[in-house]
Amino acid sequence: MAPIAAAETARPEEAFLRRVVEHADLNALRLALYQQTHDPELAATPVVAQVREGSPFRERVIPETHREMVKDKAVAFLLGRAGAASATPTREEAARMMEMFAGEAPSQAHLDYGWEDLAFEGFPRAAAWREKPPADVLRRFSVYACL
Secondary structure, three states: OOOOOHHHHOOOOHHHHHHHHOOOOHHHHHHHHHHHHOOHHHHHOOOEEEEOOOOOOEEEEOOHHHHHHHHHHHHHHHHHHOOOOOOOOOHHHHHHHHHHHHOOOOOHHHHHHHHHHHOEOEOOOOOOOOOOOOHHHHHHOOHHHHO
16 A cells, blocks of 8 residues: 555645635535534624525625634634544534524524434335335336426
C-alpha cells in the first residue's frame, strides 16, 4: 500500500474554506454548526423571510448584519475540528433547530414530518410492496408508460 501524501491528510487552508463558505446557504450552515457546537450566539441569530426572485416561496435567510459572524465561526470550526461529529440530535433538539431555522415554532405536523425527513430512525416514507406482483408483470411494467 502506498503511503498517504502529506497533502491528503492536511487540513484545508483558511482561504479555501472562506471561498467555500461564500457559496453556502448560511441559515443551513448556521444550523449544522450549531448542532456541532451548541454556540448560543448561533442560536440567537435571527432569520428573516424573503422571496427569491422568480419564486412564490419565502425562504429564511440570515440578516446581512450577522452573515460574517456565521461565516467566521464556520471557518474557525472547520480549521480546528473538521471531521469531528456530534451525536444525533434528540427529537427535542431537532425541534429547536427547526424553530431556529424558520424563525418561528413549527406545527406538530411539521415537526413530525421534519423529523422523518431527517431519517435518523430509518425512512418511514419508503415504498414497500404490500403484495409484490409476479415477475412477468414487473418485467412488462414501465413507469414511462404510466405518465
